[in-house]
Amino acid sequence: MRTHELVLQWIEKQISDGELTLGGRLPGERAMAEQLQVSRTSVREAVRILEAMGVVRAGVGSGKDAGTVVIAEPGTALGSTLRLHVATRHLPVADIVETRVLLESWAAKRAKAGTPALEEGAELLDEMDAGPDVGTFLALDSRFHVALAQAAGNAVVSAMMASLRGAIENYAGELTRNLPNWEATSMRLRAEHRAILAAVNTGDGAGAAELVASHITGFYAEAGVAPDHAEH
CATH class of the missing domain: 1.10.10.10 (Winged helix-like DNA-binding domain superfamily/Winged helix DNA-binding domain)
Structure with missing residues (x-):
């Protein structure tokens, strides 16, 4: 040794x-x-x-x-590692999409209304509605998904989602080039975010989980990631 x-x-x-x-x-x-x-x-x-x-x-x-x-910042190291592996194509984007669906559906189903994380999520959606550029929108988007995961109260899931954040932003940014109309897509994504948050706040965990899964796979299918590989 x-x-x-x-x-x-x-x-x-x-x-x-x-x-x-x-x-x-x-x-x-x-x-x-x-x-x-x-x-x-x-x-x-x-x-x-x-x-x-x-x-x-x-x-x-x-x-x-x-x-x-x-200190305790597991997401920092995990995030750096994931970004590097995604960049080298060692981790296929479709596999990360599938992992996101698993993690975020679970978290959305168990997210607790009224938590500070969901309040932060609502503020992030307001910032998205202000019409930021694509890069800023995607950064806000990934922060919203991390906040949604944090609302479930599971420290491991929160750390895993925080670690995925940088990788999500990087490959989502690349995939936006494949979208036929970013304005239309961003409008749809904002509406879907609002629907997910509303479902969580009204206690419809099962509905929120379905909306999250559809939201994630829908974006990547539109951007060219094989939907049959990204389904849960």
């Missing part, structure tokens, strides 16, 4: 044992190296990996922001 992996194992155990908690600071680089009997270079490499994974935030200098702090 490489020495930086020993450091990662130790930190993982500290977190799982409750010795390190959110907001807590890791020991200093020198102290960790001496305690684990590894080089400071190995400690530094392990911390860089954890920072890329969204597990810690490394601060420099002195004061309250100094040191390496335990």
Whole structure:
């Protein structure tokens, strides 16, 4: 085992044992190296990996922001990985569409009316109605879908949707070139968003789930993603 992996194992155990908690600071680089009997270079490499994974935030200098702090941003690392795999075509767009349908239908069915996430979703829809450019519209669109997932109250589903957000924006942006009429499509998408939100707010979870599935697969079918592969 490489020495930086020993450091990662130790930190993982500290977190799982409750010795390190959110907001807590890791020991200093020198102290960790001496305690684990590894080089400071190995400690530094392990911390860089954890920072890329969204597990810690490394601060420099002195004061309250100094040191390496335990955080919880799983969507950051997952999102970067997914964007890269989508860019290399390792993950087919149709497969991500299918995954979105599974996750978002489940979340829409269980979303709770009156949650802050749904209030944010309503505000995002108002911003979409203001007629932003395509890029801004798609960014708002992906944020709306993340908010809808968050309203279900499942931390894992929320993290997975947050991680998909960047990939969704990237490939949706590419696919808009295949659309015959963006204005007509954006008008339809806004109406569908409103219908989904209304179904959730009136307690019609089953209806919201069906609307979400149709909304997602409809856009990609129109943009040329094989609908038979994207159906749920």
